[in-house]
Amino acid sequence: MLTGRSPSTASVERARPDVAVIGAGPIGLAIAWRCAARGLRVVVHDPAPGSGASAVAAGMLAPVAEAYFGERQLTELLVASAARWPEFAAELTEATGAELGYRTEGTLMVGLTGDDLAEARRLWAYQQGLGLPVTPLRPTELRHREPALAPRVRGGAFAPTDHQIDPRMLVPALRTAAQRAGAVVVSQAVRRLADVDARVTVVAAGCGAAALTGLPVRPVKGQILRLRAPGGVTPGFRHVIRGYADGDPVYLVPRADGEVVLGATVEERSDTSVTAGAVQRLLRAGVDLLPDLAEYDLVEAVAGLRPGTPDNAPILGPLPGRPDVLAATGHHRHGIVLTPITADLIADLVTTGVPDPLLAPFGADRFGGVRVPSGAVGRGVPGGSELTTEEDLWS
Known part of the structure; x- marks a missing residue:
């Protein structure tokens, strides 16, 4: 001691x-x-x-x-x-x-397609079975919370304690x-x-x-992007958004200064290079969920190593x-x-x-x-x- x-x-x-x-x-x-x-x-x-x-x-x-x-x-x-x-x-x-x-606005978990929503619902059921606070939301309820979400989003859930x-x-x-x-x-x-x-x-x-x-x-590589709202204004959404877009998992984290963090890949690699394919997949998934992101500035693309x-x-x-x-x-x-x-x-x-x-x-x-x-x-x-x-x- x-x-x-x-x-x-x-x-x-x-x-x-x-x-x-x-x-x-x-x-x-x-x-x-x-x-x-x-x-x-x-x-x-x-x-x-x-x-x-x-x-x-x-x-x-x-x-x-x-x-x-x-x-x-x-x-x-x-x-x-x-x-x-x-x-x-x-x-x-x-x-x-x-x-x-x-x-502390909480996190919205969403599925873009029917298949995405089915996969997400399977996970939400498991999380609810653990007694975790997960509230399923219909598409109209999702867009009431975040009007900037794409009309294509099929459904989602709210995790109020995820900050x-x-x-x-x-x-x-x-x-x-x-x-x-x-x-x-x-x-x-x-x-x-x-x-x-x-x-x-x-x-x-x-x-x-x-x-x-x-x-x-072991190192587990992750590539991540940072965007910025035009004019440096606050991003057009409040919650952290996590979800699936045509099978690709993605998250979007809004900052008060106008930054949006968009990520992330999971790769069994030990290099920290940024690849065009990863950038393309992340941007596609992000824009599919929040179409306004297409007008944001891309200010950073970086990679790091998680200790797995x-x-x-x-x-x-x-x-x-x-x-x-x-x-x-x-x-x-x-x-x-x-x-x-x-x-x-x-x-x-x-x-x-x-x-x-x-x-x-x-x-x-x-x-x-x-x-x-x-x-x-x-x-x-x-x-x-x-x-x-x-x-x-x-x-």
Whole structure:
């Protein structure tokens, strides 16, 4: 168990932090903030803080729309974390004075064609069976909420508790909060766990966690577009819209400043190139649902890497045989929504040494045979490129 340092103890152990966090994305910074606020000496390592896939992510807080078949335990964690977001956002704004782009209009889930609607209804029935708040809507009811939806849209549902945050506002705010609480951010890569000297090390390195820890975390590529309403006015719709358009899944996230985030592909690839085919498919699906988007400016097309795991759930807690090394990675599509609960659970584990029961389904030992590589270095080793240590988030 780690507790805050007394002045005399702190002077003796000044050179050795209580907690070293590898990765300065939302997960790593939130953990650093929570630990530093408890009086622990915290150092965060990242060669380029805030430059990873969190700068690409849409920021949907969507425990309902992201509830998929066979992922019940993950859904429970998503719901629990989403419930913490209002207080978490308020606390972060109070600590920093920063605007976060937190919006609570809810999410509309839609189907463009009859086949799209049939597929969507199958998922909605599953979500309702879990007790999640999903309200089916007829086409007229959908367009009452969002008149800009295409007349072709066959039907939909409303998820009132699925909200949004702007990750490009969130990450700087978390860094400010962590530093004001006393955490130190060091712009350097970590190539081996042996190079880190701390009482507890937290690996929040996204896809980079695989090389450091031997965990089965793989990159899952996602391409995403950013549009802007003509003249920079507020977009012509309020809700986050998620749906299917001729079989293609798509989401549209409106920002108050006129931006619309349109995404996203899911590709078992590790490159970050943007392809013409992906741009074409995303634009077609988006315009099919919201025809006015055809007049919006296309201002950005980017790709990022989600940290995926074999069961699509995060890896949280100590590495097998290494109680001094905690994993907080593998969040795949859910890094932003899971930021509050991950930070709380890991900070509690650091300070008490007692794992919360919520961690049990997400331990590293569920995969079996995980061994920390003694000489692990970054991708492209030996002598290759530096490890990408920002938490690769996508949601």
